Amino acid sequence: MTPNSKLVAIDLIRKVSLTATCDTLDIPMTDKAPLKLLCVTAHPDDECFGFGGALMLAAEAGIETSVLCFTDGQAATNRGASTTPEHLGEMRRAEFAASCKILDVTHHELLDYQDAQLEFANFSETAAKLVKRIRDYKPQVVLTFGLDGAMNTHADHTMVSAFTTAAFHWAASPKRFPELGPVHTAQRLFYNTTNFFFPGRPAPLPAPWTVTLDVRRVQHRKFEAFRAHTSQLPLMEKFQSFFEKRVGQEFYTLAATPHPRAAVQETDLFAGL
Numbered sequence: 001m002t003p004n005s006k007l008v009a010i011d012l013i014r015k016v017s018l019t020a021t022c023d024t025l026d027i028p029m030t031d032k033a034p035l036k037l038l039c040v041t042a043h044p045d046d047e048c049f050g051f052g053g054a055l056m057l058a059a060e061a062g063i064e065t066s067v068l069c070f071t072d073g074q075a076a077t078n079r080g081a082s083t084t085p086e087h088l089g090e091m092r093r094a095e096f097a098a099s100c101k102i103l104d105v106t107h108h109e110l111l112d113y114q115d116a117q118l119e120f121a122n123f124s125e126t127a128a129k130l131v132k133r134i135r136d137y138k139p140q141v142v143l144t145f146g147l148d149g150a151m152n153t154h155a156d157h158t159m160v161s162a163f164t165t166a167a168f169h170w171a172a173s174p175k176r177f178p179e180l181g182p183v184h185t186a187q188r189l190f191y192n193t194t195n196f197f198f199p200g201r202p203a204p205l206p207a208p209w210t211v212t213l214d215v216r217r218v219q220h221r222k223f224e225a226f227r228a229h230t231s232q233l234p235l236m237e238k239f240q241s242f243f244e245k246r247v248g249q250e251f252y253t254l255a256a257t258p259h260p261r262a263a264v265q266e267t268d269l270f271a272g273l
């Protein structure tokens with residue numbers, strides 16, 4: 001028996017024994033939970049350039065994806081044809097939904113927090129909303145910003161990173177929010193990071209990356225998703241040529257995992273899961 005056929009045989013024995021167990025217990029015959037990715041952002045359009053490639057590659061691989069966005073972006077500089085902050089919020093909610101569709105996102109949700117005010121939100125209450133969603137949705141992989149606030153050092157991005165990091169750990173802890181359902185230990189928390197800065201803008205202090213994603217084959221759809229944010233098109237026009245040179249890669253830092261390990265360079269957020 002070759003090493004490879006031995007592995008196949010072991011896998012077969014494992015599946016047969018699992019099937020027997022499942023038949024006995026009358027539960028579905030699956031030996032692995034479906035793979036899921038949760039991406040937590042602050043504003044409509046954050047999902048495109050930062051995370052769009054990761055979302056589309058996951059969808060291509062048959063992985064369920066969910067984007068949770070905290071605000072409807074009423075404080076944006078570019079306001080499209082909106083007449084009031086609420087009107088802009090409504091427009092941006094629709095733009096967010098259209099963008100998520102282009103990125104093949106399975107579920108998307110936009111919360112009711114005030115744009116540019118996340119640093120004043122109650123920390124524990126806000127993190128608890130994420131704990132509930134992580135325990136209910138049961139993702140293996142969670143993506144968010146780093147504490148640097150991403151490319152534009154936005155305080156909302158920093159706060160989303162802090163809420164999500166706390167929730168990633170607290171969702172796995174039976175001592176935290178026991179009333180919010182059974183614990184769920186997600187396998188990996190990643191921060192989005194960068195290998196370049198915007199010209200003429202204050203630079204963040206980014207984390208070194210541990211994952212480089214080659215997203216060239218889906219990069220045209222990142223632009224398409226951004227163009228769904230019609231109220232923000234002036235931003236797109238300003239930075240399009242700059243982005244075109246850099247849109248083919250996304251960078252992530254592994255920030256937490258249940259298994260102690262040295263940092264290694266990888267090319268897949270789900271490698272080994």
Ligand SMILES: [Zn+2]
Binds near residue numbers: 043
């Ligand atoms: Zn943002």
